[in-house]
Amino acid sequence: MPRYFITLIVAVALFMETMDSTIIATSLPAIAADLGEDPIALKLALTSYLLSLAVFIPISGWMADRFGARTVFRAAIVVFTLGSAACGFATSLLDFILFRIVQGMGGAMMVPVGRLVILRSVPKAELISALAWLTVPALMGPVIGPPLGGFITTVFSWRWIFWINIPVGILGVYLATRFIENFREDTVPPLDLKGFFLSGIGLAGLAFGFTIIGQPLFPPWVVAGLLAVGAASCALYVRHAFAIPAPLLDLRLLKIDTFFANIAGGFLFRIGVGATPFLLPLYFQLGFGMTPLQSGLLTFSIAVGAVAMKTTAAPILRRFGYRPVLIWNALITAGFIAVCALFTAATPHALILATLLVGGFFRSLEFTAINTIAYADIGEHEMSKATSFASVSQQLSMSAGVAVGALVLELQRMGRAGHEVLASDFHLAFLIVGAFAASSALIFLRLPKDAGSSLSRKAHALGEPERQRDLVPED
Structure with missing residues (x-):
């Protein structure tokens, strides 16, 4: 098959x-x-x-x-x-x-x-x-x-x-x-129950706290309390994770350069990208007076760009290597996020479509590079821990992206008569989340020049041995 x-x-x-x-x-x-x-x-x-x-x-x-x-x-x-x-x-x-x-x-x-x-x-x-x-x-x-x-x-x-x-x-x-x-x-070690409860409380507090920032759902002290409890529980988990041989989320994986790039660089990049699906529909509808259908048809072009990327990601990464693509493409994608601040009600829809489509291509390429380099140097026995760790980071970063975008909008309308959201409020929001995405390039600069070479066909052709799979497939 x-x-x-x-x-x-x-x-x-x-x-x-x-x-x-x-x-x-x-x-x-x-x-x-x-x-x-x-x-x-x-x-x-x-x-x-x-x-x-x-x-x-x-x-x-x-x-x-x-x-x-x-x-x-x-x-x-x-x-x-x-x-x-x-x-x-x-x-x-x-x-x-x-x-x-x-x-x-x-x-x-x-x-x-x-x-x-x-x-x-x-x-x-x-x-x-x-x-x-x-x-x-x-x-x-x-x-x-x-x-x-x-x-x-x-x-x-x-x-x-x-x-x-x-x-x-x-x-x-x-x-x-x-x-x-x-x-x-x-062989599977016993379940890390203490780590499960600490990580559950910590990650739930952070994810929930990030999500309700800037919303009238709960008062500010509740949001601050959730974030504080979440951060404290995560800090306790860090101490716990380094004290036992088989923690639920193995922080020792961060010593691997390529995995660290996925977690740290990917977190910053996803703050920018995670905020755009939240900001763009509001921008088009509240700022420009578009209908939900008009807004949806414009933002759909991001997905079209993502589909176009799927056949070109592998050749691009094999031609230029992971490190250059991650660095320069992060900056390019950040530029496409920030340029949304230049949209006005008079901007032709064709130009908006083209911008979002091309931006969707580059952000999808960056996601592919980030998601694959995480496993370039991970052994087979650590794969399950790595996927759990990466998924946690991805969930938190996307929640943080929405929180950052919402917080910028909320701060700008505070004290304004009517408390309404204006189109101009979105300009700073796009610039800030774009800056977060661009800052991921600083993390990717730390990668060695041959980072991700194990994922290339050329590396295997030159004699790099395939890792043995010590897994047991069951029928």
């Missing part, structure tokens, strides 16, 4: 998860009206999902090693699908929040374990092309989700935004059972 078919199975699951996390935003007013709740209260449905992700992502690698990657991936799809179906039948706010938590438990396992399936199925020489496919749904979900959610809610019912996941989930379970091997480790 072609290895890329396995990648496609995982990509579909990833697309279902990333789109679901954004599609609900457009439908919140309709859901609130149907459940008899205030729309602001429905924000808890978004944050409860993020909390579930933050708590359960760290344990995903251990689960895959203990029970097998296929078993956990398949179970994650089932849990996510059942939670999604239950959301469609919710009759109260409490029901809805609980079912979103169940969805988050499935999503927390589905994405990192799906990536682990690819890492253990595809040779490193083909990893660039394989993971490029995963970049596309990750970028398409946030831009397709809002307009699709609005369309389904308007034409059918908000409940169908959850029920459409049922046939996709059933197909995913069948394909995973039929085509994915159940790779697992021979």
Whole structure:
């Protein structure tokens, strides 16, 4: 069976998860009206999902090693699908929040374990092309989700935004059972329960705190308290992780230059990129008076650029190398984010489309480079820990990106009569998040010149041995 078919199975699951996390935003007013709740209260449905992700992502690698990657991936799809179906039948706010938590438990396992399936199925020489496919749904979900959610809610019912996941989930379970091997480790250390609770409290506090910054959902002291508790728990986890031989999230992996570049550089880059799906629709609708449909059609061009990238990422990285691409492409992408500040109501839509399309290409290329270089020097036995660690970092950085964008807008409208958001408020926001993305180049400068060479076909052609796979595939 072609290895890329396995990648496609995982990509579909990833697309279902990333789109679901954004599609609900457009439908919140309709859901609130149907459940008899205030729309602001429905924000808890978004944050409860993020909390579930933050708590359960760290344990995903251990689960895959203990029970097998296929078993956990398949179970994650089932849990996510059942939670999604239950959301469609919710009759109260409490029901809805609980079912979103169940969805988050499935999503927390589905994405990192799906990536682990690819890492253990595809040779490193083909990893660039394989993971490029995963970049596309990750970028398409946030831009397709809002307009699709609005369309389904308007034409059918908000409940169908959850029920459409049922046939996709059933197909995913069948394909995973039929085509994915159940790779697992021979020996698995005991579960780090103390680390699980410390990381869960810490990451949940940070993710939740970042998400509600700049929103009237909770008073500032609650936000500050969540961030403080989250930071303190993470600090306690750091001390714990270096004191035991097999921590849940192994911080010793940061000693590997290429993995450190993924975590630190990727975090800064994703702050900029993670803020744009939040800022652009508001910019177009509140600043320029566009309809949700007009806004969605413009932002969709980002996904088109991402799709165009998937066939060119591997040749570009093999031609120029990881270090130059990561450095210069981070600056190019940051420039495309910052240039959004120059858009006005009079800017031709064709020019906006072209800018977002080309920007989508470069940001997708950067994501592919960041996501693949993480595993360039990771041994087979550390793959599951690395995927969990990388997924945690990705989740936090995207939440931080939205928080930074929202905070800049909130600070600019404070004290203004009417407290309204103006188009000019977005200019500084785009410049600041663009600066975050550009600062990732400083991290990538630390990479050695031959970083990522193990992912190139040329490296294997020159005699670099393929790492032996000490994994046990189960039928």
